[in-house]
Amino acid sequence: MNADAKKTVLRMIPYGIYVLTADDGQGNIAAATVNWVTQSAFAPPLVVVGVKADSGSYQIVKAAKTFALNMLGKDQKSLAFTFFRPADVKEGKLSGQPFHKGSTGAPILTDAPGAVECRVSSIVEHGDHHIVIGEVVEAHLNKPLSGRPDAAILEMKDLGDNVFYGG
Numbered sequence: 001m002n003a004d005a006k007k008t009v010l011r012m013i014p015y016g017i018y019v020l021t022a023d024d025g026q027g028n029i030a031a032a033t034v035n036w037v038t039q040s041a042f043a044p045p046l047v048v049v050g051v052k053a054d055s056g057s058y059q060i061v062k063a064a065k066t067f068a069l070n071m072l073g074k075d076q077k078s079l080a081f082t083f084f085r086p087a088d089v090k091e092g093k094l095s096g097q098p099f100h101k102g103s104t105g106a107p108i109l110t111d112a113p114g115a116v117e118c119r120v121s122s123i124v125e126h127g128d129h130h131i132v133i134g135e136v137v138e139a140h141l142n143k144p145l146s147g148r149p150d151a152a153i154l155e156m157k158d159l160g161d162n163v164f165y166g167g
């Protein structure tokens with residue numbers, strides 16, 4: 001296989017940008033910017049997320065058995081960069097961002113236009129990222145959207161010419 005072709009062609013896949021959050025109830029809170037996300041079923045509503053197997057966030061999602069996907073808005077590039085770094089909770093804020101706990105306990109970012117909460121239904125352990133399959137059990141529309149919902153999301157291509165995750 002030609003390594004350059006593999007990288008370039010895989011980078012043709014378009015991605016939205018999300019903040020994956022989870023709270024294991026033992027004082028550990030995860031919040032990581034992710035892009036390897038898609039819906040995978042209508043009934044039940046399922047989403048899948050590729051989560052770095054050696055990350056702190058993965059351990060917390062596994063222990064919590066629940067997580068949230070906070071959808072970032074078109075103008076929230078700086079929030080994406082905030083959660084590329086390990087998260088901290090100080091003075092009731094998550095890496096400086098206001099949040100509240102959802103019904104699953106997962107942090108919901110107040111400023112994200114929308115979020116879904118999921119129960120982990122299974123995990124496929126294959127490769128350096130594991131596929132976490134979540135059943136959507138709660139949805140939050142924090143702000144009214146105008147136009148197509150998929151036009152409102154921050155996308156990988158909005159992060160700059162040299163930012164990729166994939167290839």
Ligand SMILES: Cc1cc2nc3c(=O)[nH]c(=O)nc-3n(C[C@H](O)[C@H](O)[C@H](O)COP(=O)(O)O)c2cc1C
Nearest residue numbers: 032033034035036051052055056057083084086165
């Ligand atoms: C552009 C970009 C996209 C990313 N997408 C993912 C992803 O889909 N899945 C993932 O597990 N990590 C992804 N990451 C890495 C996480 O953001 C990062 O590992 C995490 O925030 C570090 O915190 P943690 O180790 O405490 O979880 C991405 C990083 C960048 C720069």
